[in-house]
Amino acid sequence: MLEEPTDVVRRFNRTYTQRIGALDESFLGTGRPLGPSRLLFEIGESGATVRELRDRMGLDSGYLSRLLRGLEGDGLVEVRPDLTDARRRRVTLTRRGRTAWRRLDDRSEDLARTLVAPLSDRQRARLVDALATADLLVRAATVRLEDLPPTDARAVEAMAAYFAEIGRRFGFEPGDAWRVDAESMTAPDGFFVVATSDGEPVACGGVQRLPDGSAQIKRMWVHDGWRGAGLGARLLRHLEDRAREHGYAVVRLDTNDTLTEAIAMYERAGYRAIARYNDNPWARCWFEKDL
Amino acid sequence: MLEEPTDVVRRFNRTYTQRIGALDESFLGTGRPLGPSRLLFEIGESGATVRELRDRMGLDSGYLSRLLRGLEGDGLVEVRPDLTDARRRRVTLTRRGRTAWRRLDDRSEDLARTLVAPLSDRQRARLVDALATADLLVRAATVRLEDLPPTDARAVEAMAAYFAEIGRRFGFEPGDAWRVDAESMTAPDGFFVVATSDGEPVACGGVQRLPDGSAQIKRMWVHDGWRGAGLGARLLRHLEDRAREHGYAVVRLDTNDTLTEAIAMYERAGYRAIARYNDNPWARCWFEKDL
DNA sequence: AGCATTCTCTGACCTTAGTCAGAGAACCTG
DNA sequence: CAGGTTCTCTGACTAAGGTCAGAGAATGCT
DSSP: OOHHHHHHHHHHHHHHIIIIIHHHHHHHOOSSOOHHHEEEEEEEEEEEHHHHHHHTTTHHHHHHHHHHHHHHHHTTTTOOOSSTTTSSSEEEEEEEHHHHHHHHHHHHHHHHHHTTTSSSSHHHOOOHHHHHHHHHHHHHHTTTEEEEOTSSSHHHHHHHHHHHHHHHOOOOOTTHHHHHHHHHHHHTTTTTEEEEEEEEEEEEEEEEEEEEEEEEEEEEEEEEGGTTSHHHHHHHHHHHHHHTTTTTTTTEEEOTTTHHHHHHHHHHOOEEEEOSSSTTTTTOOOEEEOO | OOOOOHHHHHHHHHIIIIIHHHHHHHHHHHSSHHHHOOOOHHHHHTEEEEEHHHHTOOOOOHHHHHHHHHHHTTTTTEEEEEESSSSSEEEEEEEEHHHHHHHHHHHHHHHHHHHHSSSSSHHHHHHHHHHHHHHHHHHHTTTTEEEEOSHHHHHHHHHHHHHHHHHHHHHOOOHHHHHHHHHHHSSTTTTEEEEETTTTTEEEEEEEEESSSOOEEEEEOOGGGTTTTTTTHHHHHHHHHHHHHHHEEOOOOOEEETTTHHHHHHHHHTTTEEOSSSSTOOOOEEEEEEE
């Protein structure tokens, strides 16, 4: 009996919502109804602006405002104008609020303990391993790939992370790469893609036109914590698809021979090594693939 | 950096509720509010009694009744007295109800597909594996161990499953074992424990008093689909704890030498082989442990 | 400076989800 | 067949969660 992936996902979904979702609610509902509790927990020990809370929790602004008045009335939070922009308001926990927050945190910890406590050490290790894997893959599967101009804040953040990393590894200095990339990786001949999770960039990559009319993939980067989730391969596939849509028939890229994992990935994806096609001083390997 | 099990559980919890829980609700909420949708889905293509629904979903009887009137009003279900007991009522889907049910099922399938679609084959296989493991272990961790009189319906069901299994394997015939067990495995000298998951018995075991004043564990059984989740070891520990509470200092048990996994479990739990202490014709090994 | 936009808040309103007490029919037990 | 129990239902009620329109202050843009 071979089980379909979707069957497994659905079965787990069911088990999970019934066993943990239900527990979760009963644990969080401590005197206060669920809404205010969740909000209090989300505000967290370092505080947040109303705007952020609205985005993160997806609440109506009127509803959120009312919830905040409630917490304020209980003396758990303080709301005051943001210093840099007085339209926004910052929410912070009071002393009592921090106590309440810690109680919620304890409950959440208790819930987790309730779940692992009945298991033997071996079973517990297996569960932890399975959940960590599932966590990574679920997050990877729900990453959003988005075309962004290289000048967009998230694109800049991603590219900065990329430059920082190759700076650390090879002493690379971006110089005027910022400006050059911004020009070459925009329409009509190029584009830039950022993968975001919870609004944070976790991977990126761009395509630009080479003089001979083929496409070149550049600035490909995957966040440290996201290695091993197939995100690189997925991004690569996405870039190829987008390049094909742009009318390219051949895609090339260069890389450094110390990046063995990246090279393995390119080879798995059907790239073959070719002779040097550019004068990039940092590159040691050159690859090509027909789209 | 060694991560605590509870941290992993909590992180996964967060990822899951944010990414899938939210999706789940938006997928199910198709015109109808969530409550009626869930109920419709739970009734299923084969129908159910009102009682079953109440137990499975943990709803107030008044509330459930009202939800059913709503579905009835939309022409999705029919409610009629149960044939064997006219106090109960059976709910079945109408033609339209089946259509609506199938739409819900499709949505749920779509959701699962959305989740696995972006992954590569290898990643998908890893996710399926991780979720299947997590499913088994989460279910195992949330099993309920309950003292029940051997005559209770669930106890009888569990013991019947046990007899059926050893009947298949060894040709064992219960005979008057039912009556004998029911007497010996009740207070004050004995007891019977049933592990239930969603109200279904998934494991059982009993303790009775031996002539020499030690305790004997009998009728230990774990459901096929639950092997490998550490449930047997947990049940064994539970039986020992309860026996200790009853004042026993020594516990014994017999088994058949073909049940190698059971024997391995007993040895891991600290049991040592002893000489034959009873005249059970089916037994080939005898074990003992000091409490 | 004037105008559009952003951000938060309030008031009015609605749906969903759920609780509780008690009634009435069917069943079980002695 | 009397009395207690089980099962479902109705009516009355409440809390929780959420939507919508518009007001008012602060800011950005030209």
